[in-house]
Amino acid sequence: MRRLSPLIALLLTACGEKVPAPGSGSPPEGSTSPIQGSLTVRTHYADRPDWRERYQSVYVLLGDGSRFRRAVDDQGMARFEDPTLVGAQDVTIVEVQKGGAQVVHTLLAMDVPELELPYGPGAAPDQTVATKQATLTGKVTGATGTGTVSPLVVGEGFYGLSASNPPPGTFSFDIWGYAPGRISLFASESMPNGGRVLRVGMKKDIVVGGGQPVTDQEVVLDHVVDQTLAVTVEGMEPHGTRANASLLYFEGTQELFGTGTQGTPPLSLPAIARTAPFDTAQMNVSVGVGDEDELPRGGASTSVRVGATSPVNIKLLAPVLLASPTLGTRTSPGTAPRNGFVFRWSADPTARFVKLVLMPVSGSTSRPLIWEVLAPTSVTTFTPFPLPAEAAPQSTLEAGLYAMEAQSLDYGEGHGVPDYIQYSINPDLTREQRKTEVQGYVTLQ
Numbered sequence: 505m506r507r508l509s510p511l512i513a514l515l516l517t518a519c520g521e522k523v524p525a526p527g528s529g530s531p532p533e534g535s536t537s538p539i540q541g542s543l544t545v546r547t548h549y550a551d552r553p554d555w556r557e558r559y560q561s562v563y564v565l566l567g568d569g570s571r572f573r574r575a576v577d578d579q580g581m582a583r584f585e586d587p588t589l590v591g592a593q594d595v596t597i598v599e600v601q602k603g604g605a606q607v608v609h610t611l612l613a614m615d616v617p618e619l620e621l622p623y624g625p626g627a628a629p630d631q632t633v634a635t636k637q638a639t640l641t642g643k644v645t646g647a648t649g650t651g652t653v654s655p656l657v658v659g660e661g662f663y664g665l666s667a668s669n670p671p672p673g674t675f676s677f678d679i680w681g682y683a684p685g686r687i688s689l690f691a692s693e694s695m696p697n698g699g700r701v702l703r704v705g706m707k708k709d710i711v712v713g714g715g716q717p718v719t720d721q722e723v724v725l726d727h728v729v730d731q732t733l734a735v736t737v738e739g740m741e742p743h744g745t746r747a748n749a750s751l752l753y754f755e756g757t758q759e760l761f762g763t764g765t766q767g768t769p770p771l772s773l774p775a776i777a778r779t780a781p782f783d784t785a786q787m788n789v790s791v792g793v794g795d796e797d798e799l800p801r802g803g804a805s806t807s808v809r810v811g812a813t814s815p816v817n818i819k820l821l822a823p824v825l826l827a828s829p830t831l832g833t834r835t836s837p838g839t840a841p842r843n844g845f846v847f848r849w850s851a852d853p854t855a856r857f858v859k860l861v862l863m864p865v866s867g868s869t870s871r872p873l874i875w876e877v878l879a880p881t882s883v884t885t886f887t888p889f890p891l892p893a894e895a896a897p898q899s900t901l902e903a904g905l906y907a908m909e910a911q912s913l914d915y916g917e918g919h920g921v922p923d924y925i926q927y928s929i930n931p932d933l934t935r936e937q938r939k940t941e942v943q944g945y946v947t948l949q
Contacts, residue, residue, distance in 0.1 A: 537591040538617050543584045545595060548624030550580030558602060558625050563895035565596040573892055580624065591615065597623050598895045605872045606896055611921060612879040612886070622928035638679040638712035640664070642721030644691045644705070647673070651693040651702050655723065658755050659687035662712070684713025688781075691723040692761050700774065701761050703728050706781045727782060729763065731775040734815035735789060740769070742801050742823050743794030749773055749818075754786040754934050770815065778812040786934050787811065791818045796909075799831055802942025808916070809936055822852040824912040824940045831908060831944025834865075838946040842901060845948065846887045847877065855881050855912040855938070857921050865945070868904035875901070878921055881912065905947050914938040 545564045549555045564582035566572035566589070574582040592613040599607045609623055640657070647653050655675040657664030662685065664677035679687065688708045694701045703725040712718060735749050750764040751773040763774040773789065776782060789810050794803035801823040810816045827848040829840035851858050860877040877886055890899045915923055916936035927935065 537615055539589060539591060539593060539615060540617070541585060541587045541589050542617060543589055543593060543595075544618045545576075545582045545584075545597075546618070546620045547576055547580040547597065548622060548626075549576060549599075550578060550624070552625050555580075555625055560600040560602055561598075561895065562600070563598045563892075565598065565892070565895065566593050568889040569596065569598075569892045569895060573895055575895075595619065595621075597621060598891055599623065600896060604897075606874070606891075606898055608873065608875045608891065608896075610875070610877045610886070612877070612883055614921070620925065622925055632682055634663075634680045634682055636678055636715050637662070637681045637684060638715065639717045640677045640679050640689070640710070640712070640721060641675065641717070641719050642689075642723070643674045644723045644725065645673070646703060646705060646725035647693045648702060651695050651699070653691060653693050653725075655689060655691045656760070657687055658690050658706075658758050658760070659685065660756055660758075661685065662687050679712045679718075681712070684711075686711055688755060689721060689723050690755070690760050691725060693725055701729050701763060704761055704776060704782075706755070706760070708781050727776040727779075729774045729776055731777055731812075732772040732814070733775045733789070733810070733812070735769065735771045735773060735791065735818060736815050737769040737771075737791055737793070737818045737820065739804070739820035739822060740793045743798075743804060746793070747771065748792045750790045751775060752788045752790070753782065754788065756786075757933060759933070760785065775812070788934055788936075789816050789818065791820070793820065796941040796943045797833075798942075799833070799944050800825060800942065802910075802940060804938075804940040806938045807936060809934065819938070821855050821912055821914060821938045821940045824849060824851045824855075824858060824910050824942060826908075826910050826942065829908070829946040831942070831946055834945050837905060838944070840946050840948055842903060842948045844887075845901065846885060848885045849910060850884060851881045851912040852940070853881060855914045855940075857881060857913055857924060858883075859909075859911040859913060860886075861909040862901075862906050863908075864902070865905045865907055868906070869902040871898045871902065873898050873901055878924070880921060901948055903948050905945060907943070907945055909941065909943045911939060911941045 562576045564574055572584055576582050592615040595611045595614050597609040644653050662681040664679050667676035670676045686709050690706045692701050693703045704727045705723045705725040707723050737747055745768045748766045749771045750762050752762040753760040765771050787810050788807055790807040792805040796803045804820040806818050806820050828846055830838035832838040858879050863874040864872050
């Protein structure tokens with residue numbers, strides 16, 4: 505089983521002595537929490553003017569919502585003020601879609617007085633119109649003739665539409681963008697049918713604008729993929745002896761090309777010399793072991809930014825392990841009672857947070873309810889609670905077959921759940937990341 509749903513990011517609400525329930529008593533003396541009687545939650549539902557047509561309702565709950573619950577306003581916000589709101593709070597977003605499905609996002613121990621969450625239907629399409637900035641023509645030289653040559657336009661805010669069937673060794677692009685600027689042209693020669701990269705080249709700082717032709721450009725394939733980058737791996741023992749590794753080159757946030765290998769570490773990744781114009785390219789090494797549907801330990805992966813120095817040492821997170829519910833396969837799922845149903849897990853303490861998703865398999869329940877949870881790794885349990893009738897037509901999980909995903913994550917330079925939220929809003933493909941993941945099925949009875 506692969507990703508359960510690309511539309512879902514799962515968040516966890518926690519039980520535990522470390523997290524005081526909202527409104528559970530007087531503020532503790534000497535509290536230094538950022539939350540001192542006030543909490544504002546901002547979502548992204550209002551980023552689209554038609555969001556009210558997409559959702560029957562969207563509510564924000566604190567704790568189990570029995571005391572603090574509020575529908576988001578026309579700006580997609582909910583504000584809570586009460587003198588007992590002191591310290592970290594469990595925050596839950598309950599969205600009821602017009603089609604009847606409910607998606608519940610629970611975040612545990614949020615100690616941020618103004619919390620921005622990435623939930624909503626996504627921003628409305630950008631109405632800014634790209635215009636033709638140039639017609640770019642030229643040739644690629646230096647190919648061996650044994651592979652396929654592929655040119656690529658590189659530049660933030662630009663894209664190139666290639667003319668059909670240009671003569672061999674040449675290129676012709678219509679360059680589109682929102683304003684004049686500078687672009688780069690990258691080219692590679694690879695073995696046929698997506699095989700390994702043989703040679704690459706790039707020409708930078710090509711000025712485009714005003715729809716003017718830019719002619720006689722030449723990209724020289726002057727970097728042979730004849731270097732190696734050694735990779736060692738720590739922490740792969742729970743997943744066997746074999747690993748997959750890749751080396752990706754980026755210009756800004758745009759991927760240029762990649763190389764890969766697999767086997768028993770240490771590994772050697774094909775690479776190029778770090779000379780101009782690739783001396784400033786971003787290099788990321790990624791290593792993956794196991795597989796997310798290999799129960800009970802799943803798979804692990806790590807992606808780090810690197811230089812040209814060998815060896816690169818990759819450290820994997822220990823597996824995230826589910827004690828409850830017990831997962832099985834689609835044909836032989838685990839079972840768990842709905843009465844007293846609870847999530848319990850353990851994770852590598854160096855991870856920043858744990859992410860859980862429970863979603864019904866299509867057709868297994870009459871009213872789909874998806875519950876997502878995000879928790880710091882210091883929390884190891886969560887019990888789904890009955891949702892208030894005001895916020896949710898369906899208050900509890902129905903009996904039926906569910907798919908579940910559990911992850912532990914570390915964004916390296918990040919700071920836990922709030923940083924993950926910002927990453928969700930503003931993704932960065934070059935970001936360092938360590939992750940473990942396990943997926944399986946459970947029948948709620």
